[in-house]
Amino acid sequence: MTISLHALSILSTFLVLVNIPQQSHAAWTATDVHAVRGLILSSATYDRLIRPSENINVNVSLSLLTINFLDVKTQTLSSTGWLTAEWEDKRLTWNAGTYPDVTHVYALDTEIWRPELFIDNSLADVSILDDDNVMFKITRDGVVEWKLPRIFTTFCNVDVTYYPFDTQTCVVEITSWAYSQDEISLNVTRNSVNTEDIKPHGEWTIISSSAEEKTLQETKENGVIETFAQIDFYIKMQRKSNYYISSVLLPVLLTSYLNNFVFILPVDSGEKVGFILTVLLALAVLLTLVSDSIPSTSINTSILSVYLAVTLCLGVVCCLLTVLVIKIYFKDPDTDITPRWRLLHDKVLAPLSCWTGCPCQCSREKTVAPSDNNNEMVVMNAEDENTETKSEQNCSNELKWTHLANVMDHFFLVVMFVITTISSITFMVALAAGGELNE
Structure with missing residues (x-):
């Protein structure tokens, strides 16, 4: 009887030790992510055509990977990088206590609201920035992060006064297209362009960059002036003149x-x-x-x-x-x-x-003749002015x-x-x- 009680005690202790991790840690599961997506993206509670609030602050930054070329004759700058935009959508939040291990989920362009951004000085693709294959990262507090990779082909006002020792300043203009400044405010995430991952170029060297918040005004037919938010990313490059x-x-x-x-x-x-x-x-x-x-x-x-x-x-x-x-x-x-x-x-x-x-x-x-005394050369002038004149x-x-x-x-x-x-x-x-x- 004593041995049986001792064996039961050991068995119960083993079961407690085995069950402790299971009770204190809930692993990430696809079922929880599916439940969160169904919760926040329910068609009954979420409409992607309605903006989240009356005024939305969109934080925008530009990161460059390469400078492809700067065509001086056509004044075209081609660069490769990605545009990062962040905003807050309170409709896309969930309870951390219910789903503690689901910190973020992903959604497509057709599922959530996004700001309509436009490159104002684009030369290749004059359209709204979008990509059906790029996913949006949504955190549990409703912050949406959108990273859009793109080849930016923009107009650059080239100054060739000091060619080939010239320095060019090109700009990428990001504008809110459909929403006015009262509805969407564009803010810079950092005061410069992110060039940490840029590859060296054979002709141009980036010496500085900056970002500036501006406004774009449009006058309608009835005389009403509508203001749109705009961000200009300046890229200053110097030509390698060797x-x-x-x-x-x-x-x-x-x-x-x-x-x-x-x-x-x-x-x-x-x-x-x-x-x-x-x-x-x-x-x-x-x-x-x-x-x-x-x-x-x-x-x-x-x-x-x-x-x-x-x-x-x-x-x-x-x-x-x-x-x-x-x-x-x-x-x-x-x-x-x-x-x-x-x-x-x-x-x-x-x-x-x-x-x-x-x-x-x-x-x-001058007439030069050798000296009889010390074998040195002495200078003999003309005898008189009449001889020189003659x-x-x-x-x-x-x-x-x-x-x-x-x-x-x-x-x-x-x-x-x-x-x-x-x-x-x-x-x-x-x-x-x-x-x-x-x-």
Whole structure:
């Protein structure tokens, strides 16, 4: 009898230990979720066409995964990410004591109410944001979370003034379409765009982002102004300019200096006109290539396009000057040089170009003779002013059209080289400095 009582005691203790977990913990079951969904989504108590309250606060945030491309010519930004919206619907709550392990359930777009959101500056899909395959997460306190993945193709006002050192600010505009601001208020969840998971892009780098709450006003035919809530997500991107420095700027700079080498070619070679026309053709091709990558607008003018246009104009001037030099070079050698050309040579061409060849000199050379005492070189000046004046007159009388053409070639080489250098430095500094200030 004692052994039986002892065995019963052990058996009862074992049963108590086995039953304790079952009584203190109720596991999650699909039956409970089904019961919760039937409770909150009952057609008798819930109508998806009626908003939950008089005014609903919808918290919106934007997260980006990739920047696909920014087409500068069509001013189109393509990006991939998802839009997160949260709001509270008191009709979608259940008792935590009845279903303690069901913290949230999911519903489809056809089952619950949702705000009608619209991308105001969309270019690809001008429609209400929706997706029948995306589920809504509903918590037991009635908070609904909607994460909508999407490729955002939006308009971006591109400023190409400092191309290729430009910085662009694009915006994604989210607007409440059907409900006015008195019915739905759009609030930003965070003050910037979420870029934690973004992949690096080969051409653009995101340097900053921001979010701003705005309003959109619409005037009806009867004069009544209706206000809608709007959120603008700003994305500031900087172009990676290393590729453009080697493929655009460097060829433009080198080609611009090719204009000057036409004045080094001898006139007798017969290649001066052909050379300058080839350079002009190369500049025209570069100008066309750069213009094709820049939007056709007069709002913003690219400094690089202006520089190419100036370089093209300098090339045309070099071509005209080359024709002038060739014409002077092949004048009848028996024809005397007119006083105007002689004055231009003596006062402008020879002094400014520092031409040192006879018969035109930038400065009179000094006579040098060795010293008998210490084998050093000493400078011997002209005997008197009359001898120097006579030498200058003889030099001037010996001036021929061929010599004048050579002096003009040298003068134009110096002048165009200085102009090209000054214009190149000015435009390149303006591009680099403007890009830094814009950033």
